[in-house]
Amino acid sequence: MTQPTKLDALMDSLTTVQREAASWDDGALMLLAGPGSGKTRVLTSRIGRLLLESDPATWRVLALTFTTRAADEMRSRISEIAPEQADRLLVGTFHSFAVELLRQSGSHVGVRTDFKIYSTQPDRTKLLEEAVKSKGVDFPEPLSKAFFVLDGLRDRLVPPEECAKLFQSQQRAEYFSALYDGYHRHLLEQNALDFPAIIFKCHELLTKYPSIAERYRKTFRHICIDEFQDTNSAQYSLIRAFTGPSYRNVFVVADDDQVIYQWNGASPKRLQDFRIDFEATVLQMPTNFRCPEEVVLMANRLVANNKFRSPGKRPLEAGKSSDGASDKVRVLQFETDEHEASGIAQDIAGGISTRSGTVAVLARTKKILDGIKAALVERGIDARIAQRRDAFASVPYQWLHATLMSANRRADEDAFRAFVESGNALWGFEAEADRLIAEAALGNGDLLQSWANWALQSPASGADVPEVVTALSKNLAERSDFHAFCRTTLGVFDRNHAEFESSFASFDEDAEAWKALYREILNTVGREAPLDTFLQELEMRSKEPPLREGTIPLLTIHSSKGNEFNHVYLAGLAEDVLPSFQSKKEGPTSAQLEEERRNCFVAITRCKDTLTMSWAARYGSWNRQPSRFLEEMLQE
Structure with a gap:
């Protein structure tokens, strides 16, 4: 008897509707998947099945999502299902996909491939x-x-x-x-692009040169898009330009109740556009396996007040049986925002030793999270506000990043000046960037080589400096072994950890971020990938360090999307806070107020075990009433 494969076991574990979605073959499908409905399992099962059940020499699968973390997770799961088919899969964000196309064909629209x-x-x-x-x-x-x-x-x-x-x-x-x-x-x-230019130029490429789009369509027989409700007009237009008038193998996973990026162009209307433009079949997965039944009922009562929803949208169904506990949902009321912050911190401090699993605090604004963080730290609880960081914050890792950039762009004077400036601050050099640029111009123009030649003969503080300079000269200036250079440099950083930690702010955080990013990128592109590919991935990723064990994450509702926690605190459920004052000005039936309601819907459905909601009668010098969303959620 043939042994069942990982795919067989995974397909057998799916519910009937999940298996129906995972078994979808050709044609356009929109899967309306509510929070906690198992959409990632369905999406990865379907992609793994498509790869395993097809001729490997024929075509590839393109999978798009909105964060590198989600892309990494999807790639990892699919690799477990179909490890021999990894090279037939391209998983990434819209921006990383657009970069890939521009690296290959951007010269047609004035973008050289080494942009x-x-x-x-x-x-x-x-x-x-x-x-x-x-x-x-x-x-x-x-x-x-x-x-x-x-x-x-x-x-x-x-x-x-x-x-x-x-x-x-x-x-x-x-x-x-x-x-x-x-x-x-x-x-x-x-020969540069900023983030908005990436989608813009890729769309220009596909629309001006339809033969290029046709070539990619033949390469990628299937397109899968996660979190489709987050697409803005440019991203959707990019997909339309890619697919052309007749390509229909587009599988999107969406939930119009989780559209919370209208400020970035997302809209519930995008789902209706997809249904019409692609003549898509619609399949619903409303069962929520994440939240307690009480929270599922609250979420339904809340979002039922929105009018901009897909026709025939079914309410969520509770997939977890109730254990009879009476404290799944709590509402805490405080006099002021300061009391709210202190009360949440005290509640977490009192229950952290008895509750198992993760704890997170969510709020509409960072200002509320700042107060809660201060209150938690005051009680000796490590807490951090999670937010994207586009650059390293400490001098040592700024220099490491700048060194790799200069090694990849040997004649880039701006990158070289950043490298020289951070190197002077880190190693005690007194290099003059303009002088070294002039000297390089007299030779082969290699700026990094000119610095290496100068540094090998220059005094600098620290016994480890010559080791780093030699590694740079040997592994980067003379050849391109950036892995060897990174190993040497990180070894020096480790030996000087105490000194660097006291001298350079955020050194520890950057060290954790670098290690995590280095591992993630190599898992994505492979160890043999060239330096420019490594740096491309590094540029696209947040430099925020991973959370330490025991650290309480504090997240805005927007940054909480895609996460789940055992115990969720949602602070600031007051009028003019959530919903915001600006959305209320637009009127009770406005698109802005409906998005605020969806913000609340997303926040409460992050919880797996308990939900604690809170509000205060005064924020700053302003008196506030409890949020209308509380009444909508708690009404019987």
Whole structure:
């Protein structure tokens, strides 16, 4: 008898509707999957099945999601199901997929394949300042506020020559057109892209050169998109350009009750567009296996007040049987926001030793989380506000990152100056970047080599410095073994850990972040991947360190998406906080207020065991009433 495979066992473990979704073959399908419904298991089961049941020489599968963490998890799960088929799978975010296409074919739209990605706001601001200066742009508004308009234009896929018609003011139309055109041309001249430009240029590639899109369609027979409700207009247009008029093998997992990124262009309307554009079949998975039954009932009562939902959307069904406990849901009331922070901290401190599993605190705004963090720390509880970090914060890891960037871009003067500046601060050098740039120009133009030659003959503090300089010269300047260089440098960092920890802020956090990122990236791209591929992945990922054991995560509702915790505290359930004052101004039936309701829906459905909600009668100097969402959730 043939032994059952991992896929067989996984398919057997699925419910009837889950198995129906995982067994879907050709054609467009929209899977309406509520929170905790097992959508990741379904998605990975389906992809693994497609790979295993097909001719491996024929085609590949493309899977898109919204975070590198989700992509890594999906890739890992599928690799366990179909380990021999890993090279037939491309899993990534919309941005990483667009980067992949531009690396291969971007020269058609003026993007050379070795383009640089600028993800941090300081880098983008510097590029914009350079564009204004080099192009002679007269821009009367603060440049720091210009990106709101520039990014919005590119998110709407509006090219520079067409943007003027979108402004009501003729004067603003003229100077924003000049700024946009100057910035766009400067990016191309520098062979650089910032994040909004990645989707913009990839869409341009696929629409201007449909034969390229057709070639990729033949390569990727199936497309799977997770968290489809989070797509903005540009991302959806990218998919439409990729698929063309007749490609239909698009499988999306979505939940219109979890659209909470309207500020980034997400909309419940996108689900209706997909159903029409792709003539998609709709399948629903409403059973929630995560939350207590009480929370499932609350979530249904809450979201039933929203009108912008898919036709025929079924309410959530409780998949966990009740254990009869009476404290699954609590509501705590306080006099002030300070009392709320202190009360939550005290409640966590009193129950942390008796409760098993994870504990997390959620709130609509970071300001509320700041107060709760201070109250937790005051009680000796380690807590951290989880938020994306685009750059390393400590000098040692800034230098390590800058060194790899300079090794990959040997003639890039901006990257070299960052490398020299951080190296001076870390190792006690007094290198002059401009002088070394001039010396390199007299030779082969290799800036890193010019620094290595200089540093080998220069005094610097610290007995370990010559070891690092020699490793740089040997492994990076003379050849490209960045793994050997990283091993040597990290060994020096470890030997000097106490000194670096006391001298450089955030050194410990960066050390943890680097180790996690290095491991994740190599698992994604393989150890044999070249330095530019490694750096591309590094640029796309947050530099936030992983949570230590016992640390309480504090998350905004937006950053909690995709997570689950045993015990969830949702703070700030007061009018003008959640829902926000701005959404209330738009009216009780507005799209903005409905999104606030979805924010609350997402927050409460993160819990697995208990949910504690709280509000205060005064926040700052303002008196507040309990949130309308509390009444909606708790009404019988």
